[in-house]
Each structure stands twice: as C-alpha cells, then as structure tokens.
Amino acid sequence: xxxxxxxxxxxxxxxxxxxxxxxxxxxxxxxxxxxxxxxxxxxxxxxxxxxxxxxxxxxxxxxxxxxxxxxxxxxxxxxxxxxxxxxxxxxxxxxxxxxxxxxxxxxxxxxxxxxxxxxxxxxxxxxxxxxxxxxxxxxxxxxxxxxxxxxxxxxxxxxxxxxxxxxxxxxxxxxxxxxxxxxxxxxxxxxxxxxxxxxxxxxxxxxxxxxxxxxxxx
Amino acid sequence: xxxxxxxxxxxxxxxxxxxxxxxxxxxxxxxxxxxxxxxxxxxxxxxxxxxxxxxxxxxxxxxxxxxxxxxxxxxxxxxxxxxxxxxxxxxxxxxxxxxxxxxxxxxxxxxxxxxxxxxxxxxxxxxxxxxxxxxxxxxxxxxxxxxxxxxxxxxxxxxxxxxxxxxxxxxxxxxxxxxxxxxxxxxxxxxxxxxxxxxxxxxxxxxxxxxxxxxxxxxxxxxxxx
Numbered sequence: 341x342x343x344x345x346x347x348x349x350x351x352x353x354x355x356x357x358x359x360x361x362x363x364x365x366x367x368x369x370x371x372x373x374x375x376x377x378x379x380x381x382x383x384x385x386x387x388x389x390x391x392x393x394x395x396x397x398x399x400x401x402x403x404x405x406x407x408x409x410x411x412x413x414x415x416x417x418x419x420x421x422x423x424x425x426x427x428x429x430x431x432x433x434x435x436x437x438x439x440x441x442x443x444x445x446x447x448x449x450x451x452x453x454x455x456x457x458x459x460x461x462x463x464x465x466x467x468x469x470x471x472x473x474x475x476x477x478x479x480x481x482x483x484x485x486x487x488x489x490x491x492x493x494x495x496x497x498x499x500x501x502x503x504x505x506x507x508x509x510x511x512x513x514x515x516x517x518x519x520x521x522x523x524x525x526x527x528x529x530x531x532x533x534x535x536x537x538x539x540x541x542x543x544x545x546x547x548x549x550x551x552x553x554x555x556x557x558x
Numbered sequence: 559x560x561x562x563x564x565x566x567x568x569x570x571x572x573x574x575x576x577x578x579x580x581x582x583x584x585x586x587x588x589x590x591x592x593x594x595x596x597x598x599x600x601x602x603x604x605x606x607x608x609x610x611x612x613x614x615x616x617x618x619x620x621x622x623x624x625x626x627x628x629x630x631x632x633x634x635x636x637x638x639x640x641x642x643x644x645x646x647x648x649x650x651x652x653x654x655x656x657x658x659x660x661x662x663x664x665x666x667x668x669x670x671x672x673x674x675x676x677x678x679x680x681x682x683x684x685x686x687x688x689x690x691x692x693x694x695x696x697x698x699x700x701x702x703x704x705x706x707x708x709x710x711x712x713x714x715x716x717x718x719x720x721x722x723x724x725x726x727x728x729x730x731x732x733x734x735x736x737x738x739x740x741x742x743x744x745x746x747x748x749x750x751x752x753x754x755x756x757x758x759x760x761x762x763x764x765x766x767x768x769x770x771x772x773x774x775x776x777x778x779x780x781x782x783x784x
Contacts, residue, residue: 396714397671408660414639414674415666419659434644435633441640446622449639449674459679462703466692475687489621 349374352394352402354381355553358452359413360401361513364553366417368544369504370427378555414448417506429506436500443487443499443507447514451483455522477522484518487511488529495531497538504542512539516549574599577619577627579606580778583677583738584638585626589773590734591642595652603780606682639673642731654731664725668715668732672739676708680747701747709743709754712736720756723763737764741774 351367351374353360367374379385379400386398395402395411402409403416405423410416421429430437453459455476463472491507494500499507515536518524526533539545550556576592576599578585592599604610604625611623620627620636628635628644635641646655655662678684680701688700716732719725724732740761743749751758764770775781 397711408663410660410663410667412663412667412670414670415663418666419663422662423659434648435635437647438633438635438637438640438644441643442635442637445637445639445673448670449678453674453678454684466688466696466700471691475691486622 348406350377350404351375352377352379352391352400352404353553353555354379354400355550355556357381357400358513358517359399359448361516361548361550362413362509363401363403363416363420364548365512365545366420366429366509368548369429369509370420370424372420372424376554378553380555414444417444417509421506429504429509431500431503431505436494436505439490439494439500440506443490444510446483446486446490447510450486451480451514454479473522477524480514480518480522480524481528483514484524484529484532488531491535492531495535499535504539508535508539511535512545572631575602575629576600577602577604577616577625577629578778578780579604579625580775580781582606582625583742584624584673586738586741586773586775587638587734588626588628588641588645589778590737590770591645591654591731593769593772594654594729594734595645595649597645597649601779603778605780638735639669642669642734654729654734656726656728656730661719661725664715664719665731668712668724669735671708671711671715672735675711676705676739679704680742698747702743702749705739705743705747705749706753708739709749709757713754713756716756720760724760729767729769733760733764736760737770740764 349367349372351360351363353364353376355378379391381400385391386400392398394404394409397411399411401413401416402411403419408419410419417429430440460472460476463475467475491499496502498504499511511532515526515532519526526536546552551558574592574597576585576588578589578601580603604616606625610616611625617623619629619634622636624636626636626638626641628641630644630648633644635644642654646653655665685697685701688697692700716724721727723729724736736757737760740757744751744761751761771777
C-alpha cells in the first residue's frame with residue numbers, strides 16, 4: 341500500500357464529473373493515495389494552457405503517475421489494474437472478466453454519452469428543453485434495463501458476485517446520477533438497486549462521492 | 559472419409575463464432591482484430607433491420623440484443639471492447655496492444671473516443687430518434703457534427719504519437735477502432751476529411767491492409783449484393 345503521506349499519483353478531477361468519480365472510487369478501493377487537483381469545468385479551467393498540455397481534449401479525469409499522463413476513465417482504470425494489481429477490480433475468470441468490461445462499456449458508451457451536458461445542450465437547440473430531458477431519461481432507463489437483464493442471474497452483493505469489481509465502479513456513479521439528476525424510478529431495477537445499496541455502505545464509495553471532494557460547492 | 563468428416567465437425571465446433579451485422583462498425587472492429595490475429599471464425603449474420611437481435615436464440619446469447627457477440631466454446635462475450643480484451647488475453651500470439659503501459663493507455667483512450675464519444679451518437683437508434691423528433695434531413699448533419707467533433711479530438715490526441723499507424727508503427731487497437739469509424743464518416747455522413755489530415759493518411763494506410771479490407775462491410779456474407 342502506498343504511504344499515506346507521500347502520494348505520487350495526481351488526479352485532475354471535477355467534483356461532479358461522474359467519469360472522475362469512477363477513478364476516485366477505484367483509487368480508494370485499491371488503497372492508493374493521491375493528490376487531488378481540482379479542475380473547475382464551470383469556470384473553464386480545462387482550457388488553461390497548463391491543463392491543455394496534460395490533456396488537449398480538455399476532459400477530466402487525468403491521472404499523472406510520474407512521467408505517465410493518462411486521460412479517459414476507462415484507460416486510467418485499465419492502467420491502474422495493471423500497474424497496481426492489489427485489490428484487483430477484474431476477476432480472473434475470463435467470462436466474468438468479460439462481463440465486467442461489458443458493463444463498463446454499457447455505462448461509458450451507451451448511457452453516459454447520451455446524457456452528458458454537451459449532447460443535451462446540442463439536442464436542446466434542436467428539440468427543446470422538455471424533449472432533451474426526456475431523451476436523457478429514456479436512454480438512462482434503456483441502459484438500466486439492459487444492465488438489469490445482463491446481471492440478474494449473476495448479481496450477488498455486488499454486480500458480478502460478492503466482490504466489488506469494475507462493473508460496480510462504473511455503475512455506482514451512474515446510478516447516483518440517475519437518482520439525483522433524473523429522478524429515475526429505481527424500483528424497476530431490483531438488481532441495480534440492490535447493488536447500489538451495497539455500494540453506498542462502503543466507506544470507499546462515500547469518500548469518493550462528489551460532496552466529499554475538496555472542490556465541492558454545497 | 560467418416561473420420562475426416564468427424565474431424566471437420568469437431569474443428570467447426572471448436573471454431574470461434576462471431577455474430578455480426580455487415581454494417582455494424584462495432585462488429586467491423588472485431589472482424590479486423592480476428593483477421594489481424596490470424597484467427598479463423600464462423601460468421602453468423604444478425605440482421606438488425608429485420609430485428610433478428612430480438613430472436614429468443616440471440617437473446618440467450620446477449621440479452622441486450624447488440625452485436626458483435628463472440629462465442630468461444632463455452633465462453634460468450636459481448637461488446638467490442640470486452641471481446642477485444644478477451645482475444646488479447648486468450649490469443650496473445652499477435653498482440654494488438656503494446657506492452658508499454660503509457661502506449662497501451664493511449665490505444666484505449668483513442669478506442670474510447672470512438673466507442674464513447676462518436677459511435678453512440680450516430681448509431682441506428684439515435685438517428686431514428688433524430689429522424690422522428692426533428693426531421694429526416696437532420697440525421698446526417700447531426701451525425702456529421704458529432705463525428706467531426708470526435709475526429710478533431712483524435713487529430714489532437716494522435717498528432718504527437720502517430721507513426722505509420724495511429725500510435726507508432728505497428729497496427730494496434732486504436733487502428734481497429736478508428737478504421738470503421740473513419741469509413742462510416744466518409745461513406746455515410748459526408749464528413750469533410752480535408753479537416754483531418756492525420757485520419758486521412760491513416761485511412762489510406764488501412765486501405766492497403768488485407769486484414770482490414772477483408773473486414774469491410776461490403777465484403778461480408780450478409781452485405782446486400784450490388
């Protein structure tokens with residue numbers, strides 16, 4: 341375990357970014373300490389020359405590990421899995437490993453992009469504010485129905501059994517956002533609800549939540 | 559003769575199976591990967607326009623109804639990213655990810671720009687929504703906008719890393735994800751490739767690779783004949 345007082349990892353993050361949340365959660369689960377550097381997306385801090393050098397795409401999260409700079413939450417998580425194999429987030433069984441990666445893809449490709457701010461803003465111009473909200477909610481529900489189907493026969497305390505894995509890391513922030521921002525009726529998704537209740541009880545999850553971050557504005 | 563037939567049957571059962579739709583760019587990625595790795599596979603078409611993804615047989619394999627799906631004996635893997643990583647681990651002989659962790663991460667990042675920032679915003683379901691809620695004429699401009707935004711990001715990301723291919727001089731994961739998206743952008747969505755010189759050059763490089771050409775939509779068994 342890394343020394344608590346000497347973190348060598350730096351994470352550029354925004355408190356409300358669900359992609360940043362995934363990485364914060366993974367770092368906590370693996371017991372890796374890190375320095376938190378806030379990037380205020382509302383104030384445009386992602387466009388500063390300093391941040392642009394780190395990530396020319398202006399997205400958070402960005403992980404800096406010595407000389408290595410990595411952007412994109414999925415790429416960061418796969419890097420962490422390989423570089424810091426303690427508390428593995430991917431099971432060794434190939435079928436279960438693949439399932440975790442599939443769940444992560446469903447969240448990061450089929451759900452999150454369809455409700456991220458830039459998509460909704462563009463959509464609002466074309467179809468109006470009510471319709472864009474409906475679009476977001478419909479796609480979240482569609483994705484949740486898919487996850488529910490996928491996981492219902494394998495779910496344990498967590499998504500793919502009784503250990504926290506990659507699927508949980510991606511789903512936790514997504515479910516939190518669905519309940520807080522989109523008022524999704526989670527009673528339709530019993531497996532996801534059960535997973536979320538288990539995750540909410542973990543200190544690692546609570547410590548990674550937006551409200552607990554140094555840049556949280558309450 | 560009997561023994562040969564049984565041997566062939568056994569070979570067929572042990573062969574990889576890929577459930578694919580000719581035009582699905584996600585399926586295209588995996589067709590490329592299988593070809594690059596020299597892996598033989600049985601092509602099983604799933605006609606998305608006819609709703610074959612909702613058949614009971616296919617739902618058993620993938621309850622979400624997406625292609626591609628890979629079947630390797632007892633193991634069933636869905637989602638192009640998950641399938642890619644499965645193939646990398648199970649069949650490591652022709653690696654499609656560099657061992658250097660930073661370069662590996664770059665490949666995954668480039669692949670995810672395609673699979674998270676571009677493709678989901680121009681897939682069939684979303685285009686149908688745009689057609690219904692806005693107008694049929696808005697479909698292509700909508701797709702073009704998101705593809706060009708993603709292509710701009712890729713140009714920036716790859717500019718300091720590209721060699722003969724996307725990252726360095728060896729074909730890797732980034733290329734398998736990029737190639738289908740670039741072709742879709744050019745052939746279906748009027749993307750102005752003059753704005754993307756690096757992607758244009760990569761597209762030309764891909765057109766010279768037989769593994770990529772064998773994988774293109776028009777060359778698949780379920781492509782409509784000309």
